[in-house]
Amino acid sequence: MKVLKFGGTSVGSSKNINKIIEIVKANEEEKQIIVVSAFAKVTNLLLEAAQLASIKKTAYTSVIEDIKTIHNQIISDLFTEKDKNEVLKFVNQKLADLKSILDSISLISELSAKSEANIVSHGELLSSFVIAKALQVNHIDAERKDTRELILTNTNYTNASVNFEVSNRQIQDYFKSNKAKVTVLPGFISSAENGDTTVLGRGGSDYTAAIVASALDADVLEIWTDVSGMFTANPNVVPQAMPIEQISYEEAMELSHFGAKVIYPPTIHPVLKKEIPILIKNTLKPEDAGTLITKTSKDKKNPVKGISHIDDVTLITLEGSGMVGIPGFSKRLFETLATEKINVKLITQASSEHSICIGIDDSNANLAKIAIDSTFEFEILKNKIKPLQIEKNLSIIAIVGDHMKSHQGISGKMFGTLGKNNVNIRAIAQGASEKNISAVIAAKDVKKGINSLHESFFKNNNKQLNLFITGVGNVGAKLIEQIEQQHEFLLNNLNINIRIVGLSNSRQMIFDDEGIDLSSWKEQIKKGVPASLDSFLEQVKALNLRNSVFVDITANAKVADMYAKYLKNSTAVVACNKIASSATYKKYKELKELSRSYDVPYLFETNVGAGLPIIDTLNNLITSGDQVHKIQAVLSGSLNFIFNNFTTETEFYDVVKQAQLEGYTEPDPRIDLSGVDVARKILILARESGIKINLEDIENDSFLTENNHKADSVDDFYNSLKTDADHFKELLKSANSNNCQLKYVAELINGKAKVGLKEIPVGHPFYNLEGKDNIVMFYTKRYPEQPMIIKGAGAGADVTASGLFADIIKIANN
Structure with missing residues (x-):
């Protein structure tokens, strides 16, 4: 025997109900109990109508019409003219009863919990009747049973507690004599001993299914919803979230308590002792595997099974030196909250007993403050404790997993990941079992926090x-x-x-x-x-x-x-x-x-060097314990391009202009030709080598003329290059006569740096440096005579972009 529960979206349209019929038919040989929620949106409409009636707003009649329209549309799609009359008659009668109740509420302007339970029960009563008839007209041996005749509760009408002893007996007695292959039960609803209608709280249809499954020792409890199981995180927040194949009862409870809406938290308790597996399935994609919930978690490779969160949290801190060593503060605090029926979501206390921090729902913040201030009024007046600290706009983020306790560093990884992404942690809670590690963070950081943690803990993530x-x-x-x-x-x-x-x-x-x-x-x-x-x-x-x-x-x-x-x-x-x-x-x-x-x-x-791995190589040398004695380098791709193309057949002015047009120089070529750009590069290498040095400490032996230096604009500078053309020809003539090449060289020797134009002789590593190439020679303790040489294109948009790209990839791999 299996128990299947179908939620609001699963019964939200005739298309989805037809999916249910297909699912039931696929298991036709097996006895099935089908628990159904109200049609999508109907419960909210019923609550809206109740509220409107309680304040004498006649608009509740329009809401009833909206409910009627939803049911009529589904009935029209599911049934032929011949079959739908009986269904419509039932629906119209129930809606007439509903209107009578709402009329009475409007008359006295009071909505009691008893009346509210009666009103919201209509959603499941209507949906279960429609679905049972739909199964029957599709030749399925189905009957409907009113769950109020099976599940007995106390008189806490809108969130009733179940009398399991009586309920189990009534469920077992009914199904002993029930011969139908399929039984349809309205979820969520129950009754008190006096016969009044009660409900099991929002999400109670899951609970109904679990109660029935436990009472009958079902083989499996299937929860059919609109997602393919429980996910590693909320897929609406984390697009990369993945369905969890298998999870333990305790892991599922932790995730559901911390905001995973796939399953109502109390659902797990009735089936846990009997170890009845729960299977979460997708009504719209029944072929998907879903999530199996069992006693133990089989997958031990990834200690974290899921990441979840609770929004709308207020943090309340009771703090003061008067609390230290004085027993009873915690007891008084929690008694005060319990009296006001305020649920505590998170508790943390310093070992010094100097402060107690609790997380509660935002909606209870003002009530909690008034109550706690009243309880501790004397201590506050005597300055034994500080006035209550209230922090709103917070959320609790939690990682969950049975096997986290056997893996070292989970907490550190969690907090480190959040810290790297500038997510400030306001409070932390971690039980000794280490199945859940929770942190209170700003609500604005939830999306960033969950996505960061998901990337960190789930390896197949992007x-x-x-x-x-x-x-x-x-x-x-x-x-x-x-x-x-x-x-x-x-x-x-x-x-x-x-x-x-x-x-x-x-x-x-x-x-x-x-x-x-x-x-x-x-x-x-x-x-x-x-x-x-x-x-x-x-x-x-x-x-x-x-x-x-x-x-x-x-x-x-x-x-x-x-x-x-x-x-x-x-x-x-x-x-x-x-x-x-x-x-x-x-x-x-x-x-x-x-x-x-x-x-x-x-x-x-x-x-330095555009896309060449110069700084990275230097950092690796230093980090590994090497010491740099000397650096010699040609670090300007633009100057190397200029002097490689400057010949007796060309004018210096034309070559500089060409370099600028091809993108090798800065928009203002004076930055390159003055040597400042090279000086900055050797300065950076010196600093990365561990030397405390500033730009003015670098000797700059400029090859430009005084006239070039005095140019007020780029145009003036180019004009000065034409005027002083002979100066540059003399530089070239001298190099040629000495069978040398002109290279603008940067040097760092024993902590002293200088840059300048040099004549490089044949055989030197710099001599054949072509085009826009750069070259760097590192002489270190490990490379004293034959230097480590890095050589390649040192200028140009493509290689510079690739260098930036490499840094970005390095961050991604960090």
């Missing part, structure tokens, strides 16, 4: 990175192109889902928390809102997305000044802008310390 990019010129456009091109590869091979959520140029910015459509970002940004650095940051904060990364692809000092604010907001920073890391040593150190303090990456690989 890790989602949310990028906010400032600067969409040549390099920015290439980065977007590369991300779009590699999206599917990263998703399928590395489980990384990169979304660009924000884009900004100097004029407009756009945001989309579901990810910007990269096929049309250029058109979209033209229609964006006016851009500003502060409003861009505020939007990043407002979206509050997990794994957020700010990507700076500008050469703007004001953008660089924003890095600290992003890091303090636990937003990673990836920058090709060299200004921040080459600013004062104090500023550089501050950013590095913020990165460590907030445990959020600050990466700037492209500051």
Whole structure:
């Protein structure tokens, strides 16, 4: 024998009811008990009608008509003209009875719990009659039984407690003589000893099914709903949530208590002792496996089975030195709450006994404050305890699993994951059994918190990175192109889902928390809102997305000044802008310390060598204990391009212009040709080597003329290059006469750095450096004579974008 319960959405339309008929037919050889909820929306409409009647609003008659319309539509779809008359007659009679009850309530302007239970019972009474008849006309041996004749309760009308001894006997007696293959029972409803209608609380249809299954020792209790089982998290909040194949009773109870709406929490208790399995199935997709709930959890590989949360939580803190060592404070606190019928969702107390913290429903916050203030009025007046602290707009987030206790580091992983994503924890509760670890967080952080935890604890998940990019010129456009091109590869091979959520140029910015459509970002940004650095940051904060990364692809000092604010907001920073890391040593150190303090990456690989892994290699050497003695490098792809293309057949001015047009120099080529850009790069390498150094400490042997340095604008600078053409020809002539190549070289030797143009002889590693290539030679304790050499393209939009991309992937893999 099996007991099947079908919820509101499962009986929400004629289409779904036909699905139920198919499910029942598929098990035709087995005896089945079908427990049904009211049709979708009907219970809420019944409660609405009751409230309207209690305040003498005649609109309750319109609500009755709405209920009638729902039933008439379903009946019209399910039955032929011949069969539907009997069903309509029953429905009309019940609705007439309902109207009489509501008329009486309107007359006296009072809605008692007894009347409310009677009113809401009509939903299940109507649906069970309709479904039983639908089974019968489809040639299924079915009959209907009123559950009020089977389940006996006390007179707590709207949330009744079951008398199991009597109820079990009545259920067993009825089914001993019942010969029908299928019995349809209205869920949710029951009766008191005096014969009055009672109900088992919202979600009580699940409970009804469990009571019947337990009484009859059913083989299985099937809960049919509109989702394919219990999920690792709420799929409406976590798109990557997965159905749980199998789970224990205790795990299911924990998840259901913490907001998993698939199953009503009390449902599990009647079947738990008899170890009757519960199977959660999807009425709309009966072929899906669903979730099996049994005594023990078989899957021990993943200690965390699910992540859930409760919204609308208020945190109340009772605190004071007068509590220390004085017994009875906890007892008085909880007695006060119990007297006011206030349910406590979470409790935590410091071992010093200095404070007790409880979580309750927001709706009870004011009542709780008044009651507790009254109980502890004397202690508050005497300053033995502080006035009650009330914090609202909170949620409880919980991870659940039977086997968490046998795995070390679960708590640390949970809190570390939340901390990395700037989710502040207000309170923590963890039982000794370690089946549930709960944390109170701000309601605004729930989505980010749950998604972050889900990524952390469920290995088959895709890790989602949310990028906010400032600067969409040549390099920015290439980065977007590369991300779009590699999206599917990263998703399928590395489980990384990169979304660009924000884009900004100097004029407009756009945001989309579901990810910007990269096929049309250029058109979209033209229609964006006016851009500003502060409003861009505020939007990043407002979206509050997990794994957020700010990507700076500008050469703007004001953008660089924003890095600290992003890091303090636990937003990673990836920058090709060299200004921040080459600013004062104090500023550089501050950013590095913020990165460590907030445990959020600050990466700037492209500051030196574009896409070449120069900084990463240097960091690996230092981290592994090596010591850098000397660095020699050609670090300007633009200068290398210029001097490789500057010949006796060309003019220096023309080559510089060509380099700018091809994107190798900054928009202002003076930054490159003055040596400042190279000086910044060797400065960054020196700092990453552990040397405290500033830009003014670097010797810059400039090859430009005084006339070049005095140029007030880019145009003036180009004019000065023409004027002083002979100077540059002399530099080339000298190198040629010495059979050398001109290279702009950066050096760091024994803590001293300098940059300048040098004549490089034949045979030197720099001599044959072509095009826009860079080269770096690290002489270290481990590489004293033959240096570690990194060589390759050091300029250009493609390689710079790929360097940024590599930093982004590094964050994803962190």
